[in-house]
Amino acid sequence: MSATINEVLMEARGVGKRFGGVQALKDVSLTIRRNEIYGLIGPNGAGKTTFFNVLTGLYQRDDGDVLFEGNVLNLTSPHEVARVGIARTFQNIRLFGNMTAMENVMVGRHVRTHQNVIGAIFRTKAERAEEAAIRRRAEELLHYVGVADRAQDLAKNLSYGDQRRLEIARALATDPKLLALDEPAAGMNATETAGLRTLIEGVRADGLTVLLIEHDVKLVMGLCDRVAVLDYGQKIAEDVPAVVRANPKVIEAYIGTSTH
Amino acid sequence: MANFITSLDKKNKLGLALIAVALIVLPFVLASAGTAWVRILNFAILYVFLALGLNIVVGFAGLLDLGYIAFYAVGAYVYALLASPHFGLHLPFWVIIPIGAAVACVAGMVLGAPTLKLRGDYLAIVTLGFGEIVRVFMNNLSNPINVTNGPKGITLIDSFKIGSFDLGKSDVFGGLIFSGPIKYYYLLLIVLLAVIVINKRLQDSRIGRAWVAIREDEVAAKAAGINTRNIKLLAFAMGASFGGIAGGMFAAIQGFVSPESFVLTESTMILAMVVLGGMGNIWGVIAGALLLSFVPELLRYTVQPVQEALFGHAIIEPEVLRMLIFGIALVLTMRFMPAGLWPEARHRREMEAKREGKK
Ligand SMILES: Nc1ncnc2c1ncn2[C@@H]1O[C@H](COP(=O)(O)OP(=O)(O)O)[C@@H](O)[C@H]1O
Ligand SMILES: [Mg+2]
Numbered sequence: 308m309s310a311t312i313n314e315v316l317m318e319a320r321g322v323g324k325r326f327g328g329v330q331a332l333k334d335v336s337l338t339i340r341r342n343e344i345y346g347l348i349g350p351n352g353a354g355k356t357t358f359f360n361v362l363t364g365l366y367q368r369d370d371g372d373v374l375f376e377g378n379v380l381n382l383t384s385p386h387e388v389a390r391v392g393i394a395r396t397f398q399n400i401r402l403f404g405n406m407t408a409m410e411n412v413m414v415g416r417h418v419r420t421h422q423n424v425i426g427a428i429f430r431t432k433a434e435r436a437e438e439a440a441i442r443r444r445a446e447e448l449l450h451y452v453g454v455a456d457r458a459q460d461l462a463k464n465l466s467y468g469d470q471r472r473l474e475i476a477r478a479l480a481t482d483p484k485l486l487a488l489d490e491p492a493a494g495m496n497a498t499e500t501a502g503l504r505t506l507i508e509g510v511r512a513d514g515l516t517v518l519l520i521e522h523d524v525k526l527v528m529g530l531c532d533r534v535a536v537l538d539y540g541q542k543i544a545e546d547v548p549a550v551v552r553a554n555p556k557v558i559e560a561y562i563g564t565s566t567h
Numbered sequence: 568m569a570n571f572i573t574s575l576d577k578k579n580k581l582g583l584a585l586i587a588v589a590l591i592v593l594p595f596v597l598a599s600a601g602t603a604w605v606r607i608l609n610f611a612i613l614y615v616f617l618a619l620g621l622n623i624v625v626g627f628a629g630l631l632d633l634g635y636i637a638f639y640a641v642g643a644y645v646y647a648l649l650a651s652p653h654f655g656l657h658l659p660f661w662v663i664i665p666i667g668a669a670v671a672c673v674a675g676m677v678l679g680a681p682t683l684k685l686r687g688d689y690l691a692i693v694t695l696g697f698g699e700i701v702r703v704f705m706n707n708l709s710n711p712i713n714v715t716n717g718p719k720g721i722t723l724i725d726s727f728k729i730g731s732f733d734l735g736k737s738d739v740f741g742g743l744i745f746s747g748p749i750k751y752y753y754l755l756l757i758v759l760l761a762v763i764v765i766n767k768r769l770q771d772s773r774i775g776r777a778w779v780a781i782r783e784d785e786v787a788a789k790a791a792g793i794n795t796r797n798i799k800l801l802a803f804a805m806g807a808s809f810g811g812i813a814g815g816m817f818a819a820i821q822g823f824v825s826p827e828s829f830v831l832t833e834s835t836m837i838l839a840m841v842v843l844g845g846m847g848n849i850w851g852v853i854a855g856a857l858l859l860s861f862v863p864e865l866l867r868y869t870v871q872p873v874q875e876a877l878f879g880h881a882i883i884e885p886e887v888l889r890m891l892i893f894g895i896a897l898v899l900t901m902r903f904m905p906a907g908l909w910p911e912a913r914h915r916r917e918m919e920a921k922r923e924g925k926k
Contacts, residue, residue, distance in 0.1 A: 363790055389792030397790075403783035405911075406776070414780045418792025420773055424805065427772030428765050434772070441773070481792045 316341040316376065316516050317393075317485055323370035324354075324361055324540075331357040333540040335371070339485070344507065344517040346531035346548070348524065350560060353537040355520045356398055359489050363395050364388045376484070389418050394483035396474040398490045398520070404463035408454055408473050411462050412445035415480025448476040452506060468499040475506065486510060487518040492526055504530055528552060536560065590756060594749045605748040609820060611860035612755040613813050618840040618856035619766050619849065620809025625838065626847035626911075627775060628802035629782025631691040633834050634678070634698025638807040640705060640829035641674050642667040642814020644715060647824045650725035653716060660727045664815045671811025672804045674701075679803030683796050686785075698834050705826040720825025727754065727819050735822070751820050758816070762809065766849050769805070778802055779847075839893075843900055845907030854909050863889045 317339040324332040331354045339345045347355050360366040362373060364385035373380040381387045394415075403411050420441060426434035449455040452472040457465055462473060471491055478486055488507070492500045500523065507530060511517055521527045527534060528548040535545040538560040544551050551557055597604040621635045645667035649658045678697045682690055709717030726735025726747065734750045769775045777798045780788040789795050818824050836859065844855020870885040900908065 365786060365790065385789035386792050386794045389790065394792075395790055397787070401784050401787035401790075403780050403787065405783055406779055410776055410779075414776050414788070414793070415791050417773060417777055417780075422773050424769065424772075424774055424801065427768050427774055430768060438773070477791060 314341045315339070315374075317518075318374040319358075319362070319371065320374070321371040322358070322361060322368055322373065324357055324366060324368050330540050332361065332368075335537070335540070335542050337535050337542060337545060339516060339518060340533075341484075342511060342514060342516055343532040344511055344519060344530055346527040346534035347518060347520045347537065348522075348527055348534060349537035353560075354540040355537055356489055357540075358537070359395055359487055359520065362388070362487065363393060386418060389481050389483075392482070392484035393487060394478035394481045394485070395487040396471070396478055396489055396491060398493065400467075400470050400474055402462040402470055402474055402477070404461065406462060407459050408449060408462055408465060408469075409442075409445055409458040411473055412448050412476045412480045413441050415448075415477040416441040416444060418481050445476075445480060448479055449473075451479070451509075452476040453502070468495055468502075471495065471503070472506070479510070483515065485516045485518060487520075489520045490522055491519070492521060492523045500526060594752045595743070598746065598749060602746055602748055605746070605752060606820075607861070607864045609748055609751050609755055610817075611857055612752075612759055613817055613820075614837065614840060614860045615759060615853050615856040616762055616809060616813035616816075617837045618844070618852045619762055620806045620813065621837050622806075622841050622847065622849070622852045623766070623769070623778070623809070624802050624806040625841055626852065627770065627778035627782065628799060629778075630799060630802060631687060631694070632803075632806070633691045633695035633831075633838065634701070635694075635806070635810060635837055636829045636831075636834040637678075637698040637701035638671040638674060638810030639814040639817065639833075640701055640826075641671045641807075642811030643818040643824045643828070644705060644721075644814075645670050645811070646815040646818035647721040647724050648714070650819070651721050652723050653721050657725055660725075660815070660819060664812055667815040668808045668811040671814065672808040674811075675803040675805075675807025676800055678807075679800045683799055695831065695834070698829075698831060702826050702829050705829065715826075718826060720823060720827070722823050724818050724822045724824065726822065727751075735819075748820075751816075755816070758812075763849060763853070770849065774798065774801065839897060843897060843907055845910040847911035848907070848909055851907050851909030851911070855907065858908075859893070863893065866892065 315338055319335055319337050322332055322335045323330070335354075335358060337345075347358065349355055357366065361368045361382065362380075364382050364387065368382055373382060375391055375393065378391075380391065380393075403414060406414070420437050422431075422434045422437050425431075426437075446455070446458070449458050452475050454465065454469045454472050454476065457469055457473075462470065465473060475486075475488070475491065491507075492503055495503060504526060507517055507519070519527065519531060531548055533546060534548050534551045536543050536551060536554075536557050538556075543556045543560060544554045546554075594605050594608065597608055617635070617639060620638075621632065624630050624632045624635070646660075646663050648654055649656045649663045649666065650660070651657075678694065682693050685693060705715045706718055708715040715721070726733055728734070732738075734754060735747045737747060738745045738750070777788070777793045780791065780793060781795055781798060785795055817828075837856075840855040840859045841852050842855070843859065844853065845851025866889050867885050870883070870888050871881055874881045874883065904910075
């Protein structure tokens with residue numbers, strides 16, 4: 308692992324995004340290395356979620372580019388972004404509520420599978436084999452995130468913590484290289500957060516890279532290799548947690564808006 | 568299918584056998600009450616095809632389509648033009664039906680492509696317009712070149728023939744009279760079986776899951792790697808193909824097509840079948856289609872005589888009463904069973920969970 312730790316996986320170059328008068332992102336550049344856990348923090352409204360939305364092609368950027376494994380990402384096509392290996396979760400969980408937990412994860416396999424209508428109608432050998440593989444992988448992932456016992460329940464009937472985990476399983480089903488999590492610990496109690504932390508560490512140990520937006524500063528500082536701080540859409544710091552924590556600009560940004 | 572049958576226990580096998588026997592003798596039972604009833608049954612099965620096709624678009628993918636009848640019209644006219652004296656063409660049905668399906672499929676994509684970004688109300692309005700445009704074309708494409716023969720429609724359409732075996736004519740086998748409608752019934756039954764299997768398989772496939780994912784949350788579906796544009800287009804294309812096939816069969820059975828058969832009310836009727844039966848659930852949709860095709864016919868045959876017996880003359884026209892009952896039934900269902908009479912297993916499971924929670 309240490310041999311590849313310095314290799315750049317993703318590089319954002321001068322990314323900008325405006326909503327009317329609001330400059331949600333301004334000239335944001337950051338570099339994520341392979342297999343690290345990279346934290347993205349900042350006060351509410353700093354532009355963290357917007358960065359995810361731009362990165363995953365859900366919002367169209369105004370400026371800048373993102374390189375992934377050295378190639379310019381097609382930021383206008385979300386499924387293309389998923390295909391090259393970026394998967395995400397949402398701050399306000401977005402599961403397929405009326406599908407089972409199992410089916411949610413199976414949908415995540417869509418981008419790595421190929422069977423078409425003809426295969427489905429004739430239940431060809433290849434189609435049956437692929438379906439079985441999708442099912443197997445989905446089961447594995449449900450175990451992996453710890454919601455296997457809820458496999459046949461509708462996603463919307465799962466507990467909040469289980470929904471967060473299920474969303475991670477669905478993201479992992481796309482075989483991502485970069486897993487981007489938007490406030491995964493939001494609304495979790497201490498036990499659930501500890502479990503989440505173990506899960507994220509496990510994901511990294513399995514060779515993935517993690518981009519983590521998180522409000523829980525303790526979690527971020529303990530978990531991340533490096534952290535970037537956004538404030539009013541601009542990056543004001545990027546370094547190892549200890550250095551970032553001591554940065555006066557960061558302290559000011561947090562204190563200046565610590566109304567919550 | 569094979570492992571489906573072996574997976575059934577004895578009781579289910581017996582049930583299945585009984586249903587099969589019932590379906591086989593059904594047309595003869597109905598024929599004893601009048602051949603008209605066999606025809607009604609055949610049209611009911613055509614409605615089942617249409618409802619199942621629309622279910623792909625509306626039930627699975629969640630795209631509200633109010634112009635679905637247009638694809639039925641396309642299939643019907645393709646058949647009519649290629650198998651009637653109108654152009655003097657008499658191609659065999661196994662050539663025309665695939666052509667009709669393909670043309671309808673293309674029409675589905677023509678409708679789908681520009682509307683992919685639309686949802687809900689907006690999509691409904693555009694599809695409604697599309698349905699009307701197709702009908703208006705059929706109505707007016709008689710000048711300067713007479714393609715569709717305008718409002719007069721096309722007559723003397725060929726029935727399905729295999730060699731000298733004509734599905735449109737009566738035959739006697741083993742002492743039993745197989746009238747045209749009865750022969751068509753058996754053909755429709757076979758096609759129905761195929762359509763059900765195809766729908767079920769699509770639903771349980773990678774593509775079917777992608778459709779439902781889009782219905783549930785399009786943004787999440789995109790982020791999970793689904794090419795929502797293509798998958799939605801596929802839903803339109805598949806739904807349209809089913810409509811086109813049904814249209815071709817309709818033209819052959821009816822022997823006559825005109826734009827009048829493809830009005831907006833037909834689209835809404837098919838949509839009502841899907842919604843009433845239970846969007847997304849194949850069996851519910853079938854039940855909805857059968858119910859809404861048969862009940863009005865029953866009323867047609869009972870309302871007039873009952874009124875005449877009671878009052879000596881008819882007070883309410885059967886047609887008026889039909890729409891009244893239809894409307895009331897729909898409102899009541901939506902009020903008390905919003906997921907339809909026979910909702911998708913997902914919805915049902917969820918309701919059961921709720922009920923257990925209350926105990
Ligand atoms: N879809 C949107 N339309 C308009 N403004 C938006 C939209 N999404 C985010 N914003 C604005 O962009 C800024 C950054 O928001 P966001 O990225 O959600 O912040 P964070 O995730 O860091 O809390 C905020 O001012 C927010 O109001
Ligand atoms: Mg946010």
